[in-house]
Each structure stands twice: as structure tokens, then as C-alpha cells.
Amino acid sequence: MRTFIERALKKLPKMTAEQITDLLIRTAAENERLESVLDSLAEGLLVCDADFNLILVNKSAERLLPLVFHDQLERPIWSSIADDRIADFLQRTLLEGDRVLDREFDVEVKGIQRLLAISVLPLVKDRRVTGSLIHVEDITEKRAKEARLRRAENLASLTTLAAGVAHEIKNPLGSISIHIQLIQKALQASRAACSDEPENHEPVTIQAAPFDLLEKYLAVVNEEIDRLNRIVVDFLFAVRPMNMELREGNLNSLIHELVDFVHYELEENHIQTVLELDEKLPTLCYDERYIKQALLNLIKNAIAAMNEGGILTIKTESTGSEVHIYISDTGIGISEENLSKIFEPYFTTKETGSGLGLTLVFKIIKEHRGEITVKSKEGEGSSFMITLPIPQKETKLIAYGGDQP
Known part of the structure; x- marks a missing residue:
């Protein structure tokens, strides 16, 4: 349809009144179809121009967001949001030119409590950023x-x-x-x-042996x-369900604390520690108590696996949407037969182990919406990888109206 309209506009001076009327009718019908598609989406969509003025909003966005409409045509999008937290978030994100994915907000709209995931994306035309697209998804039921x-x-x-x-x-x-x-x-x-x-009732000296026993x-x-x-x-x-208290924190600092905590134990077992920590690691939201316990359990397991000394490597890296934490050792490794069982409750190969250590690690990581995997080979050591999602992805956009190379 777009190509048809472009061709028609080039021929506009030569078109008859009847052809122009037909073009307008077809264009209006196409616009109605597009509006119908937008209004049929379950997700909310808001579009603003390069000056952050709200120019389009679909029905789902009106239903999900506490919107306030003004009389004037041009208005910054954040002035149309009744919720102060969302309005401040949009104003800061748009003015700073950030790209944010799935920032979560608890809101009450028309007496209904909802959990929304809001993303801010660039609106691109002909390889130029001409505005912004705000995507709103109701994730209440998904989280439930x-x-x-x-x-x-x-x-x-x-x-x-x-x-x-x-x-x-x-x-x-x-x-x-x-x-x-x-x-x-x-x-x-x-x-x-x-x-x-x-x-004669003379006292008998009772031997100390029974009391020693x-x-x-x-x-x-x-x-x-x-x-x-x-x-x-x-x-x-x-x-028991975990009462998570999520706070923003730096995983690298937490790892340094843990390594200092087990420093003497590592030295006594002749274990060398290698830290490969990504300096550009983004801040994450996590429960410090539980993440500390999970990482400490993995470090303790690595120490136990290297009873004759070895190398403990802890590495962090960011992939953009996820953070990876690797805890690797050069110990005895895990047999292929046991590799699929290590996260099962009460499975252990240790004589004194409870069999719940890795089960608890698995539960903690799952509660943080993450994943944990392991690679191991007998005699060569093991490597556990924890994957934690980054709640938002912040990338500076090209300045509005700027040309792409």
C-alpha cells in the first residue's frame, strides 16, 4: 500500500478528481485497517515524535495505563501519564536517549492492581530515529x-x-x-x-572409666x-517459600567479599584463586543473602573437589540481556552418570554431605528467574554457569534526527 501511495502521489498532478477520490477512500480504508490492528493488540503501544509529543496510542495502552488526555494537541508523553513513577521513568529515559527493555511497574488502574513491563524503543524510518515507541505489556498473569x-x-x-x-x-x-x-x-x-x-559402709572408690565412657x-x-x-x-x-528482598547490587563486589571470606580455607587447601570479573558488569536486582549462599555453596563444593590443591576460577560477563557467573575448578570432576542427578534433593557423593547444597543453589537461582548449568569431566574438574537476567538493557540511541552512516 505504501508503494502504491508513493506512485500515486507522483502522478497526482495528472490525476482526475475521480482518481483522487478513489485514492483517498483507499488510503482511509487502509488507515482504518491499521488502526483496527493496533487496537486489537493485547499489548499497549504509544508513539511519540522526535520532540516527545504523543501522536498515537492504542486501546490496550488506554486500558493498561493511567492516562490523562489534554486539550492541546502537542504535549510531552510523560505529561499524559498519571502515575508519577512511570512518568518520571519515561521523561528520564527519553531525554537521556536510552533504550530500555521490560522495566516493571506495579500500578493501579480503575481499582485493579497490575504488574506492567514497559519498554522504550527507537522509532526508525529510513535508517533515522524519528521518534520513540513505548511498548506496555500486562505481565500480572504471567508472573502469577x-x-x-x-x-x-x-x-x-x-x-x-x-x-x-x-x-x-x-x-x-x-x-x-x-x-x-x-x-x-x-x-x-x-x-x-x-x-x-x-x-562397714566404707566408701568404695568408683573407677573413672565408666564416667569417661x-x-x-x-x-x-x-x-x-x-x-x-x-x-x-x-x-x-x-x-519453604523464599521471602525475596531484591536490592540493586554489584555482583563483582559480592564475589570479592566471598573470596576474602574463604581466603584462609583456600590457602590451607593449596588452592589458587583466579578472578576474571567484567568491569562493565551492570547492576542487578537480587537478594544478597541468598545469592551469597548460592555462590558460597558452589565455592565450598569446588574446594572439596580439589583435596590435593588446584585452581578456582570465578568469572563474570555480561551478554547484554544476561549476566553469566562461572565457578570452575580443576578437581576430581563429576561422572557422566551423576551429572544429571547433582541438583536432585539428597543426592550426594560425599560421605558427610547432606545432599541439599546444590538443591538449594538451584532453588535460589530459579527464584531469581535465572538458570544454572554444569559442565564436568572426571579427573579434569567442573564448571558451573549461573545465568541471571538483566531487567533492562540500556544503550544510548542515535540523537533524534541524526543520520546513520
Whole structure:
């Protein structure tokens, strides 16, 4: 249609009134069709010109956003948004010439609470930026579905977790039972020694051995009780929903803190640390407590895998839409048979491991809408890669009206 109109405009001086009328009717019909398409979209679209004036808005945008329409024709787009946070975001983004993807906002429109993802994109014509396009998507149901899916996954793994807990608890309970029986026998032996006291009631010196045994048995009981407590704490952490407190933070700084924290442990195990941290890493929103725990678990696993020393490499990089964190070791590696099982609850190859460490890491990363993968080969080491989404992508645009090479 565009090509047809361009050809028609070139012939306009030679066209008859009837041909011009026909052209106008066809153009109006095409415009109505395009408007119908725009209004039929589930996502909101707003278009502004190079001076940030709102020139087009579809029905979904009117439904999703708290819009205020003015009498004057030309107005900056942010003056038409009743929500101060969205208005400030659009004003700052457009004036600075940024490109932003999927910035999330909680808004209330007509008494309904919604979660919106707003993107600001350049409007390009003939390789020149002539304005901006604002895309608005209602992700309320999408986030609710993700939450329901996570809950379903948690419930599905609950049976496995419960079976694992029952198995784990059975062993220390058996040990406690045996040592309590030994304590009882030691006490009975002490009572028997006291009952054999001579008639002159001269005190009998009780040997210290039974009491030494009591201390030994009680120490084992206390150790097993601590073990039970750790199992229960880990289990509760694995099944309870996480109360995420997302804050903007620098992952590189967090990694430096963790490496300092395990510095002496690394030295004692003759492990060299190599940091390859991307200096241009963008700030991310994450829960510092949980991300620290996830990374610390992976670092501790790497240390355990290098019992004869080795190299621990921690690397960060940004791909534009994601941040990657690599934690690699030169340890014993993981067999191909076990590689697919390492994130399963209570699966462990360690004699003293709980089997929940990597399960908790997996859960923490999933709660941050990320992914974790592993590559490993026996005898050559392992490399875990964490992928976290960047909530927005900021790239300076070409100045409005500027020519592209």
C-alpha cells in the first residue's frame, strides 16, 4: 500500500478528481485497517515524535495505563501519564536517549492492581530515529503463572524431600538410641559397684572409666543431635517459600567479599584463586543473602573437589540481556552418570554431605528467574554457569534526527 501511495502521489498532478477520490477512500480504508490492528493488540503501544509529543496510542495502552488526555494537541508523553513513577521513568529515559527493555511497574488502574513491563524503543524510518515507541505489556498473569509453577515444582519435589529426610533422620536417631543404651549400661555398672559396698559402709572408690565412657557417649549423642538439627533446617529451607528482598547490587563486589571470606580455607587447601570479573558488569536486582549462599555453596563444593590443591576460577560477563557467573575448578570432576542427578534433593557423593547444597543453589537461582548449568569431566574438574537476567538493557540511541552512516 505504501508503494502504491508513493506512485500515486507522483502522478497526482495528472490525476482526475475521480482518481483522487478513489485514492483517498483507499488510503482511509487502509488507515482504518491499521488502526483496527493496533487496537486489537493485547499489548499497549504509544508513539511519540522526535520532540516527545504523543501522536498515537492504542486501546490496550488506554486500558493498561493511567492516562490523562489534554486539550492541546502537542504535549510531552510523560505529561499524559498519571502515575508519577512511570512518568518520571519515561521523561528520564527519553531525554537521556536510552533504550530500555521490560522495566516493571506495579500500578493501579480503575481499582485493579497490575504488574506492567514497559519498554522504550527507537522509532526508525529510513535508517533515522524519528521518534520513540513505548511498548506496555500486562505481565500480572504471567508472573502469577510462574509463581504457581514454582509452587507446583516445590510440591512435586516434596515427596522426594520427605523420603530423603526420613532416611537422613533415621541414621542419627539409630546412633543416638545405641549410645543411650550404652549410657544406661554404664550407669547400671556404676550402681552395681555401689551396691557391692561393704557392711562397714566404707566408701568404695568408683573407677573413672565408666564416667569417661559416659562423656564419650554423650559427646556422640550431642553430635548426632546437631546433625539432626542441620538436616531439619536445610529441609525447611528447601520447602519453604523464599521471602525475596531484591536490592540493586554489584555482583563483582559480592564475589570479592566471598573470596576474602574463604581466603584462609583456600590457602590451607593449596588452592589458587583466579578472578576474571567484567568491569562493565551492570547492576542487578537480587537478594544478597541468598545469592551469597548460592555462590558460597558452589565455592565450598569446588574446594572439596580439589583435596590435593588446584585452581578456582570465578568469572563474570555480561551478554547484554544476561549476566553469566562461572565457578570452575580443576578437581576430581563429576561422572557422566551423576551429572544429571547433582541438583536432585539428597543426592550426594560425599560421605558427610547432606545432599541439599546444590538443591538449594538451584532453588535460589530459579527464584531469581535465572538458570544454572554444569559442565564436568572426571579427573579434569567442573564448571558451573549461573545465568541471571538483566531487567533492562540500556544503550544510548542515535540523537533524534541524526543520520546513520
